[in-house]
Amino acid sequence: MSTLAHAPASLPDSHGHFGQFGGMFVPETLMAALKELESEYAAARADASFQAELDDLLHNYVGRPTPLYFAERLTSHLGGAKVYLKREDLLHTGAHKINNALGQALLAKRLGKKRIIAETGAGQHGVATATVCARFGLQCRVYMGKVDMERQALNVARMRFLGAEVVAVTAGQATLKEAVNEAMRDWVTNVRTTHYILGSALGSHPFPMIVRDFHRVIGVEARRQILEKENRLPDMLIACVGGGSNAIGLFHAFLDDASVKMCGVEAGGDGIIQGRHAARFQGGKLGVLQGTKTYLLANHDGQIELTHSVSAGLDYAAVGPEHAYYRDQGRIEYTYATDDEALSAFRTLSEIEGLIPALETAHGIAEVIKRAPTMDPSAIIIANLSGRGDKDVAQAARHILGEELKF
Amino acid sequence: MLENRLDQTFARLREEKKAAFVAYLAAGDPTLDATLGLVLALAGVGVDVIELGLPFSDPLADGIVNQLAAQRALESGTTTAGVIELIRRIREHSSIPLVLFTYLNPVYTYGFEKFHADAAAAGADGVLLLDLPPDEAAANSELTGTHGLRQIRLIAPTTPPARMRDIGSQGEGFIYYVSREGVTGEQSELATNIAENVAIIKSGSGVPVCVGFGISTPDQAAAVARSADGVVVGSAIVKTIAAHGSSPDLASLVADFVRPLVEATKSV
Numbered sequence: 001m002s003t004l005a006h007a008p009a010s011l012p013d014s015h016g017h018f019g020q021f022g023g024m025f026v027p028e029t030l031m032a033a034l035k036e037l038e039s040e041y042a043a044a045r046a047d048a049s050f051q052a053e054l055d056d057l058l059h060n061y062v063g064r065p066t067p068l069y070f071a072e073r074l075t076s077h078l079g080g081a082k083v084y085l086k087r088e089d090l091l092h093t094g095a096h097k098i099n100n101a102l103g104q105a106l107l108a109k110r111l112g113k114k115r116i117i118a119e120t121g122a123g124q125h126g127v128a129t130a131t132v133c134a135r136f137g138l139q140c141r142v143y144m145g146k147v148d149m150e151r152q153a154l155n156v157a158r159m160r161f162l163g164a165e166v167v168a169v170t171a172g173q174a175t176l177k178e179a180v181n182e183a184m185r186d187w188v189t190n191v192r193t194t195h196y197i198l199g200s201a202l203g204s205h206p207f208p209m210i211v212r213d214f215h216r217v218i219g220v221e222a223r224r225q226i227l228e229k230e231n232r233l234p235d236m237l238i239a240c241v242g243g244g245s246n247a248i249g250l251f252h253a254f255l256d257d258a259s260v261k262m263c264g265v266e267a268g269g270d271g272i273i274q275g276r277h278a279a280r281f282q283g284g285k286l287g288v289l290q291g292t293k294t295y296l297l298a299n300h301d302g303q304i305e306l307t308h309s310v311s312a313g314l315d316y317a318a319v320g321p322e323h324a325y326y327r328d329q330g331r332i333e334y335t336y337a338t339d340d341e342a343l344s345a346f347r348t349l350s351e352i353e354g355l356i357p358a359l360e361t362a363h364g365i366a367e368v369i370k371r372a373p374t375m376d377p378s379a380i381i382i383a384n385l386s387g388r389g390d391k392d393v394a395q396a397a398r399h400i401l402g403e404e405l406k407f
Numbered sequence: 408m409l410e411n412r413l414d415q416t417f418a419r420l421r422e423e424k425k426a427a428f429v430a431y432l433a434a435g436d437p438t439l440d441a442t443l444g445l446v447l448a449l450a451g452v453g454v455d456v457i458e459l460g461l462p463f464s465d466p467l468a469d470g471i472v473n474q475l476a477a478q479r480a481l482e483s484g485t486t487t488a489g490v491i492e493l494i495r496r497i498r499e500h501s502s503i504p505l506v507l508f509t510y511l512n513p514v515y516t517y518g519f520e521k522f523h524a525d526a527a528a529a530g531a532d533g534v535l536l537l538d539l540p541p542d543e544a545a546a547n548s549e550l551t552g553t554h555g556l557r558q559i560r561l562i563a564p565t566t567p568p569a570r571m572r573d574i575g576s577q578g579e580g581f582i583y584y585v586s587r588e589g590v591t592g593e594q595s596e597l598a599t600n601i602a603e604n605v606a607i608i609k610s611g612s613g614v615p616v617c618v619g620f621g622i623s624t625p626d627q628a629a630a631v632a633r634s635a636d637g638v639v640v641g642s643a644i645v646k647t648i649a650a651h652g653s654s655p656d657l658a659s660l661v662a663d664f665v666r667p668l669v670e671a672t673k674s675v
């Protein structure tokens with residue numbers, strides 16, 4: 001596959017900037033570790049044996065390549081564009097997150113760091129990190145907001161079975177942002193022995209670049225697969241955007257294909273009301289949070305606002321800096337789906353295709369449901385089925401059926 | 408040349424061969440009025456420089472004591488404009504050097520240059536932004552226009568020696584040396600390599616080096632004062648404020664806590 005070696009080197013620039021976005025806005029204590037990570041990653045990227053080990057594990061342990069599946073029943077139900085789903089939900093641990101967790105675990109090995117920390121929102125990145133730590137014999141601690149631990153209890157149990165220590169974060173609104181703060185504090189304290197496997201295309205350089213590059217394989221495969229199946233490129237790519245790792249992973253290999261439009265879907269929560277959503281491109285402004293300059297949700301004084309989404313993985317106040325860049329360039333369009341639209345899409349995909357999507361992923365599917373009927377039947381959409389919804393069954397039962405499941 | 412109060416203070420202390428005592432307070436904890444009283448009380452017991460924390464909702468370099476203080480300050484209605492107004496009020500009574508200590512986002516949102524202009528006009532002397540390393544300050548043209556306010560830079564134990572000298576040589580006001588890896592907060596023991604790293608930083612320039620993070624007792628303050636140009640105490644003071652927040656004697660109780668720390672610093 002050699003997807004790393006072929007990743008374009010132009011962005012970010014040498015300061016870690018995507019145009020005016022991105023950068024390294026971190027306390028001085030972390031600068032040396034970030035620079036070490038940047039140079040070790042550059043060496044790994046140029047090292048054929050690193051790529052070979054990654055490819056071997058992606059294939060035999062993680063399950064790549066994933067299929068590009070023609071959703072025939074959904075397509076005829078919607079009565080418009082042909083809908084293909086990139087089946088990242090079939091990967092080991094159930095979501096795209098393991099592409100990055102595996103790559104970064106291999107980097108940690110090169111760095112000689114035996115202790116791993118991670119933050120997690122929905123728990124998918126935490127599970128993926130706990131999994132690769134078990135695989136490589138690394139010590140693992142995962143920070144997770146207390147609210148998220150309650151709504152993603154299944155993933156908390158999985159992490160613990162995998163040998164990870166899951167630490168509840170109670171500060172603030174006790175969701176993903178606070179988990180990132182706690183992980184950063186741990187890293188500042190233990191930086192010499194610890195690698196921080198950041199889980200989205202977020203935070204300080206070089207993380208947005210590294211996370212993107214490890215997920216870039218999604219779009220590289222999808223591009224090859226659609227050319228094989230349809231002998232042409234798709235018209236539209238759709239993916240949900242929290243930090244934006246699954247979206248940039250799908251989109252990146254198509255950026256130079258001018259005919260391919262792209263749409264990222266943020267969490268609209270209860271609608272675009274202050275404090276009740278997580279759609280940074282709707283109500284957000286430019287600012288700096290957790291290492292990066294990007295669009296974020298803050299008040300007039302620069303204090304970060306509360307966010308809300310039914311999906312823990314999208315419930316975050318800042319968007320990945322590369323998305324901010326391509327949004328300002330007009331290359332990628334961003335919209336949002338509300339909680340109700342995502343829950344409805346969750347049901348539709350389950351009932352029509354037999355695919356239960358993660359609630360995060362369901363936001364992207366909601367946009368497919370809106371958009372496909374407005375497109376010509378000859379048009380092609382590829383949506384990233386970034387994760388499966390097993391972890392969300394209790395949450396969905398609560399919202400859709402009004403039932404509390406007991407395990 | 409020495410029009411800046413920070414520069415004047417460090418020049419005077421150099422002549423006196425004494426280390427500076429720098430106290431950190433979270434502005435607005437428990438209220439901005441209380442902070443005014445605290446600053447004046449601390450100036451009265453010989454504190455040389457005040458670091459005034461402008462609260463931020465996501466203080467990722469701070470430990471739990473300062474996080475909670477920032478939360479209390481925000482809950483009491485503290486705003487950026489309110490803290491700048493506090494500086495103006497302090498200046499009606501005191502010429503103690505004042506450094507604003509915060510994260511970039513509140514400053515960026517207020518407008519980087521406007522923040523510096525307004526803070527300078529109100530009577531501030533320096534700004535320390537925990538998440539703005541010199542590399543980003545240099546690479547972003549919108550992060551310019553500091554209106555004479557000294558840009559206080561951080562150096563950590565993890566900073567490589569060449570970078571220590573580099574940051575030191577471009578230092579303004581003073582360099583804040585973070586004495587240990589970790590977030591702000593009290594520690595039972597001091598790091599062992601403070602003197603060595605202070606010497607490396609100073610080899611790049613004559614800028615004063617103040618040491619902070621984890622200092623809470625007079626013995627620790629005296630130990631640091633032997634090798635550094637200044638001692639910074641933050642969390643231990645903030646914790647004392649939290650313990651007495653509602654007391655009418657808050658300012659004098661905190662001054663009583665700080666006095667022995669200042670005396671220990673000056674005993675060296």
